[in-house]
């Protein structure tokens with residue numbers, strides 16, 4: 001069954017804070033801010049959720065360029081938004097703009113969910129819990145993870161790493177293209193409690209990838225490699241061997257190249273669509289104060305992404 005919001009209920013229109021239409025009386029108003037934002041599947045999933053909850057709500061894609069938050073936040077407030085999701089490149093900066101920070105935001109040092117309460121910006125991060133729920137759904141015993149290689153120490157990699165430092169895992173190895181970024185995270189995790197389990201940091205090269213993967217049960221792919229068709233695989237095919245489990249935080253229509261080749265090699269592998277679903281469902285719970293209608297949101301999201309349920 002096709003959802004109404006796929007048949008014209010949700011357009012692909014992209015707004016700026018200044019081109020948003022006047023707020024409709026009695027409608028809750030949300031959106032997702034980022035750059036680029038045209039591809040975002042969040043409106044489909046969030047509108048499905050609000051409709052199932054019986055709440056009249058709007059949810060817009062709002063393009064805000066990097067560095068543009070300072071001017072944009074007052075405009076979003078004036079446009080009557082009750083909250084918004086933040087995606088690349090705004091999560092770190094939104095943390096700094098949040099007047100009230102939830103424990104999840106403080107742990108992640110990043111904000112992907114804003115709730116406006118009496119004109120004040122309350123920031124939370126649902127990324128780590130969304131990742132954790134997605135992992136447990138596909139691999140029930142996978143959180144806390146066993147021996148883990150985290151490839152990519154950008155925003156999402158740091159958020160997952162800080163979460164792992166709080167819940168623990170058997171071992172955690174960090175590898176990032178820019179080794180200084182990985183070293184910085186390593187230092188921070190050591191302070192956060194990463195010394196409760198063996199924590200390693202390695203430079204990104206073939207011998208280190210081979211070594212780290214040979215000693216890992218789980219690979220978390222948290223670089224942006226795989227978003228574009230022309231991107232190389234982040235890991236050489238021959239290093240992907242069962243029983244390694246591969247979680248690619250990237251999602252796109254169809255499977256990512258990493259997930260495809262990992263499965264061809266006999267590894268269990270999943271992409272980040274489940275993480276997107278669960279972080280979005282947690283955002284809706286923050287805004288609505290009600291349990292999210294997960295199966296409705298999943299059906300809408302997976303249908304929009306061209307996936308089977």
Ligand SMILES: NC(=O)c1ccc[n+]([C@@H]2O[C@H](COP(=O)([O-])OP(=O)(O)OC[C@H]3O[C@@H](n4cnc5c(N)ncnc54)[C@H](OP(=O)(O)O)[C@@H]3O)[C@@H](O)[C@H]2O)c1
Nearest residue numbers: 152153154155156157177178181223224249250272275276
């Ligand atoms: N599934 C979900 O719900 C969800 C949520 C958030 C993000 N994501 C995905 O996660 C990806 C990363 O997001 P982010 O917020 O962490 O972005 P980010 O802060 O810009 O970090 C990008 C990461 O990718 C690495 N990278 C970029 N180009 C590379 C290349 N050519 N070779 C090797 N490494 C490269 C960067 O390494 P350097 O430090 O060396 O630049 C950095 O580790 C996004 O593309 C997004 O699709 C998914």
